[in-house]
Amino acid sequence: MRDVFIIGVGQTPVGEHWDLGLRELGASAIDAALKDAGVESVDALYVGNMLSGSVNGQENLATLLADAAGLLPAEAFKIEAACASGGAAVRAAALAVAAGAHDVAVAVGIEKMTDGLASTVSAGLATASDQDYEASHGFSFVALSALMMRRYMHEHGRSREEFAPFAVNAHQNAVGNENAMFREPISTEDFGRSPIVASPIGVLDAAPVCDGAAAVVVCSRERLGADHEAVRIAASAAATDTIALGPRGDILTLESARHSAQRCFAATGFKPEQMDLFEAHDAFTIITALSLEACGFAPRGEALRMAENGCIASGGCIPLSTAGGLKARGHPVGASGTYQIVEASLQLRGRAGANQLAKAGRALTQSVGGHGSIAVSHILEA
Amino acid sequence: MKAAREVGIAGYGAYVPRYRVLTETISSTWRPRGAAAAAVAEKSVPGPDEDVVTMAIEAARVAVGRAGFDPGAIGAVWVGSESKPYAVKPSATIVAEAVGIAPAVVAADMEFACKAGSEAMQAAVAFVGAGMVDGALAIGMDTAQSKPGDALEYTAGCGGAAFLFAASDESLATVEASVSHVTDTPDFFRREGAAYPEHGGRFTGEPSYFRHSLAASRRLLAEVGAEPGDFAHAVFHQPVPKFVTRIAAELGFDAQQIEAGLLAPRMGNAYAGSSLLGLAAILDIARPGERVFFCSYGSGAGSDAFAFRVTERIRARREGPGVVDYLARRREIDDYGHYLRLQRKIRRS
Amino acid sequence: MQLPRFHRLRSAYYHLEGQACSACGAVQFPARRSCLACRSEELERRPLSGRGTVFSYSEAVAGFEGFAPPHLMALIELEEGPMVAAQLSDVEPEEIEIGMEVEMVTRRIRELAPQGYIVYGYRFRPRLEVEAGR
Known part of the structure; x- marks a missing residue:
């Protein structure tokens, strides 16, 4: 497997973003990470998210964000692993680069929780547990x-x-x-x-409960630039x-x-x-x-x-x-x-x-x- | 009425929820201070996760367990109630499934106001007596309904009992005979879709409860050729305690005979569960050889009366919780708002 | 609408039906494809007794829509071994303690909507004290 480096990071403030939706938050974090990395395009986007379906009524979220962030036609998938989704998305990006499938990929973790009532969010979060034997009880x-x-x-x-x-x-x-x-x-x-x-x-x-998005750009050693402040995974x-x-x-x-x-x-x-x-x-x-x-x-x-x-x-x-x-x-x-x-x-x-x-x-x-x-x-x- | 073959009760189980409300707590909201005291001091209230189905399941499990009967050999389940959780969807299938009786079983809910439980008993005796099934489960259970502030609210309690009927050679009490007496008497009713029942006030007494209970009781005594004094215990439907003492006196039963089965003072009127629960309390203390007189009443109106004779098997069929155990676990709800929530009288949508 | 789901679950919800492993004897709940202890697939259906003790508990202030308060959440260690998450009934929060002996009851677990389907299933209550020698 190839070495993988983080060459750019971006984040939105965490809080109640009443004026920003999934697309704005996601695009903002991705854009910041790309700028930090000094790259304009990526091969792939991996989105870590748990509740876009149950709280925001939006699936196919990675395509939405690839579109919003101007990354088309990059490959884009949502990675869902409950509260670990954000870490899992970075791992997916790192794996893709390590395997040689891609050279530059971006992972964004995003959640827009304030679109739902507390009861909706709470029920959505509970889907991370065993629905039959925990949440339903x-x-x-x-x-x-x-x-x-x-x-x-x-x-x-x-x-x-x-x-x-x-x-x-x-x-x-x-x-x-x-x-x-x-x-x-x-x-x-x-x-x-x-x-x-x-x-x-x-x-x-x-x-x-809050809203926020954070993104990291990862790349292979071959794509590391001299001016990158790179962190190795x-x-x-x-x-x-x-x-x-x-x-x-x-x-x-x-x-x-x-x-x-x-x-x-x-x-x-x-x-x-x-x-x-x-x-x-x-x-x-x-x-x-x-x-x-x-x-x-x-x-x-x-x-x-x-x-x-x-x-x-x-x-x-x-x-x-x-x-x-x-x-x-x-x-x-x-x-x-x-x-x-x-x-x-x-x-x-x-x-x-x-x-x-x-x-x-x-x-x-x-x-x-x-x-x-x-x-x-x-x-x-x- | 007598079945073609001898039938008896093979097992029984009772249920009363843990919660009680003092009728004082109700009158503090609705009645001026100094108004006459309510007919009972307290009544039972269902827990937030209870209804007729859950209560019936517990009573039925105890009944089947005590009988030592293979649940799969039970061929009929009837739940008599006027407070079923579903207007359309049988409670009896849920009970049958939860007790392990389904699927080769006749199952339905019975409705006849407070006589629905004894109606189920009549049907069970007939099915077993005709040899159609080996065991039939008859349940009377209610979380009694009443309009907030209405006279009924001071007595409408909850609870009931389940009786497993089987051939008499397996029974803890044999059925000597039963009778029924019904007329079209509109003393109490609830229309489809209505939340609470309507009633005719004093019309529910003399021409309704008393006339039907007396007629059925006298017919049963004649049928079995017995006098009230031949019975060790007697139980009647219990809208308020004084109805029971009065009808017992009119028929010639004394205070001692009705003592064990008279539960209304401690828990109010459990509607379709009322007389069945009294019968369960009697079986909890009855001795082999004793005879038990039973008479229900349901508005609309009618009474079922049964004569039982307790057998030796009773001693081995009382394992687990008795009526006194349920009455002893008592938690008072001291707030009318909380009581309304438990009775599901507060609409949230 | 989740009617088929709850219909499928009725053996577990009404009878606490788990499995006993024919290979190592372990009992597990809920049923699964293989034994958690030894991975054997030789498993027999086994309704559990419903007797157990409180392993841990919590009183939640709020519950999901369709769940009636109080929300007395617990992990119950069943006498056959398995641990099951269930709510406690017929008990005051201050009476609950770790090690308390409980028994299964079938109660209303939730309503899928205000006039919707009622899900019945297992909950646990303090073991009913039965008067001795009646």
């Missing part, structure tokens, strides 16, 4: 995560307040990200007081677990996350402690904790201790979600995995602005869908 995305969090608290003797550092860290990091949705810091007390959504999950455990891997929570042997081990991260580590020879940052899938604080444990940053049951020790802050042993993460940058579901890769690329290029880490040579990004039924991981290298 009233289990929302939040409720399934709440079951994992309650069990985690029970097995490890933790309180809900002890999950606060993940949310506090995310909000702190979003202050310096002009594209983030929530740029106000929160305190541990704010976290403790936040209203319950599905016990024990409170509003401040959870990432918000050192590894890319996806893995799955049972669609429903019930049949998993251990609901507190994200097997999909563990497998996909392990494959990335195995492919590169790196160890978790050699990563300079981790863009984690912090849709809920419990998922952050489980991701840290699944990827080998913390032993089972120890993620909260890591967070308490300041290990997840900039300057800590593994800086987490340095642009605010899903929690505070915002979680336009199918776009989040692409935002993670955009943000990690900017860190590795030294262009992360106020949030720039002193040392940023290697990053792990991981996007998790369907409360752990699918995970897509990437290791990027400067």
Whole structure:
């Protein structure tokens, strides 16, 4: 397989874009990424998106965006992998280039959630779970995560307040990200007081419903230009677990996350402690904790201790979600995995602005869908 | 009436939801303070996920389980109710499927106001008695309907029971005989599409409940050649407790005979489930050899009366929850708005 | 309209029908093509007892359209082994705890529309206390 490089990134601010639809958001992010890469056309477009059918009434989304972004007649497909769609789209683009099918491809992650009522969005998100045995019994995305969090608290003797550092860290990091949705810091007390959504999950455990699009342009080594600030995709891997929570042997081990991260580590020879940052899938604080444990940053049951020790802050042993993460940058579901890769690329290029880490040579990004039924991981290298 | 072959009850099961509302909670919204106290102090209310089908399934499972009967050998299922979840679509097929009785089975819903459950019992006795089926399940179950603020709202409760009828040599109580008495008496009705029933006030008493219950009861006593004193227990339809005490007295039953089956004071009137639930409560405590007198009443109007004789098998057929167990798990709904929601009286579209 | 879907699911929804593996003895719910434990395809239909304990739970503030509150969500560990996601009935949120003994009941799970099809299926409630020696 050929080496693949990220040569351009683009993103829209994350938030409630009442005046922008799927085509405007998508075209805007793609255009920004192409400009950043200095290319005018691409061979293929891969769109990571989850809800365009159920919330926006629009399928054949990749064609819509290829058309809107002026990429015709490029090949274009939508990649759907629940909340991991954005990561999966980047992987699809990387695979196409690595395989030699294309030389330059763009991946865009996009979600336009504010077109739907909360009930429509919630029902749409629940289609990531097992419709017959979870969603049809009233289990929302939040409720399934709440079951994992309650069990985690029970097995490890933790309180809900002890999950606060993940949310506090995310909000702190979003202050310096002009594209983030929530740029106000929160305190541990704010976290403790936040209203319950599905016990024990409170509003401040959870990432918000919002709109956004992020794009990356990837190319082969042959197409790298001298003036490209290229980031190498050192590894890319996806893995799955049972669609429903019930049949998993251990609901507190994200097997999909563990497998996909392990494959990335195995492919590169790196160890978790050699990563300079981790863009984690912090849709809920419990998922952050489980991701840290699944990827080998913390032993089972120890993620909260890591967070308490300041290990997840900039300057800590593994800086987490340095642009605010899903929690505070915002979680336009199918776009989040692409935002993670955009943000990690900017860190590795030294262009992360106020949030720039002193040392940023290697990053792990991981996007998790369907409360752990699918995970897509990437290791990027400067 | 007597079947060609001896028939009896092989298994029975009851159901009463967990929720209760004090009638005080209803009167605080509708009646001036100082108004006369309601006929019952509290009544049962269905949970948010319950209806006649779910309640019938639970009672039927207990009945079939207690009988030790292979569900596949049951040849008929009838659900008598006036609060079926569907206007068109049988409740009985859902019950039959959920209890494992489908598909080789006769199934339908019966409608005869509060007599729908005992109508199902008559049909079950006939099917088994004629030798057409080995087992027939008769269910009377209601989540009783009433207009908000109407006199009925103070008593309309919910619950019911299921009885599996089979040949008498398998039964915990044999059917001695049954009778029916019906006339065209418009004391209470609900038109198609209407949410709540209409009733004739005091017309529901003397010319309706009493006339039909008395006629059926007296005919049954004559048919089996017995006196009220020959029965250990008697149960009647229970619109309000004082109707039951009055009819028992008129027929010559004493307070002790009606005690076990009189549930209305604790849960209101379960309409098509009312007299069947009383019968289940009696079977929960009856001793072998005792005779049980049963008389239902349904508006429109008619009564079914049955005479049963309890057998030795009763002792081994009471596993699982009895009526007292259902009545003991009691959660009070202390808010009229919440009560209206549980009764599905609030329209959301 | 999802009538055919719920029709297909009635064995699972009404009887909690899972499978027992003839090769390794594992019991699983819902039914699938092969044994999750040993991958054998020698599987027998097995309605489960419906008895189990609460493995985890959550009270959700809001539910989807067609679901009546309260939304008491739980993972139930069945006595045969499988774990099933289901709502709890006949219980107050403050009474729920991990390890609580529950039993299956068949209830209204959801309505597909305000006057639409009613989906019946499994939910769980605290085991009914039965008076001893009646």
